[in-house]
Amino acid sequence: EAGVAQSPRYKIIEKRQSVAFWCNPISGHATLYWYQQILGQGPKLLIQFQNNGVVDDSQLPKDRFSAERLKGVDSTLKIQPAKLEDSAVYLCASSFGRTGGKETQYFGPGTRLLVL
């Protein structure tokens, strides 16, 4: 089975520019997650979708970050404008989304963002 796909794999931008990341989850997975992983830290959840609805976005900096999941499949995460502290790996994950949680999350390879 195909895994979670993400693009681009690497991105270098200057501060105040905008950037967008794309994620295609595993087919049939209802839940999609976006994480931010700063070097030396664990992944931090930014936003969680159940189908095309937002379940949790409490840690998403909404003044500069936005995300959408149209039609409950692919998702995009956007940063506008970027700051130096946004330099990190952005991971997308998906899971089946059955009620009760306790599910395995399948991660993509991530997009490594460097803001200069």
Next chain:
Amino acid sequence: SQKIEQNSEALNIQEGKTATLTCNYTNYSPAYLQWYRQDPGRGPVFLLLIRENEKEKRKERLKVTFDTTLKQSLFHITASQPADSATYLCALGSDSWGKLQFGAGTQVVVTP
């Protein structure tokens, strides 16, 4: 505030020995705990899940324990191999939507 602590220092271990990693948490009541492996430049890969009412879980050379009284999980890799070298992340979950909170991870280096 909720806190998850894993050993920040790398664990260097000789091939064939058992590696033991700890995951401690405070101000949290997880319903389950998961362990993931992460290799450089890659996303985390799921290894094991243990529920709050389970004491121990095994999978091949891996063993996880979960003590909700001590607020601690131990992760063991027995008969370690150089291919086990990676960073291991613990993640706690408590809601029905599958939301996880991750620790910072512990790097394991297995030398021949």
